[in-house]
Amino acid sequence: MPIRPENRWLYPIDWQQLSHSVRFTRAGARCERCARPHRRRVAHLGDGRWWDAGAACWRSDRGKRVAIKGGFTLAAVRMTYVVLACAHLDHDPGNNAPANLKALCQRCHMLHDAAEHRWQRWWNVYRRRGIRDLYEDPRITRARLASR
Structure with missing residues (x-):
């Protein structure tokens, strides 16, 4: 690899x-x-x-x-x-x-490496959600979810 x-x-x-x-x-x-x-x-x-x-x-x-x-x-x-x-x-x-x-x-x-890859996938999602929470307006996110 x-x-x-x-x-x-x-x-x-x-x-x-x-x-x-x-x-x-x-x-x-x-x-x-x-x-x-x-x-x-x-x-x-x-x-x-x-x-x-x-x-x-x-x-x-x-x-x-x-x-x-x-x-x-x-x-x-x-x-x-x-x-x-x-x-x-x-x-x-x-x-x-x-x-x-x-x-x-x-x-x-x-x-x-399967367990390590699962943990890495979880960590990436967790990190992206944290960044999104810092920089996105929650009202826009709610509106986007409601329109689906």
């Missing part, structure tokens, strides 16, 4: 090398949670199960081999392009200990 410009100063100068080391040297260019390969198109069912073409088997969202029971419709299969990112497990960009960093694909990274 790209680093926001306002958060760039939180990361060390050698972040590119550190991230590369975690993603490719330690993880072997595979997600450390689900084992999806970096820069490959992967067929998946949307619930975490994906087709591992190298091993010719279906894998779970944790990278374990699974048997598909009951089958599935071909329309349920989707393709996605996998890109690895280096994630901070404690969400602190200042903590760059090897045990705190993990190579995750975009799906696993989004699942890992």
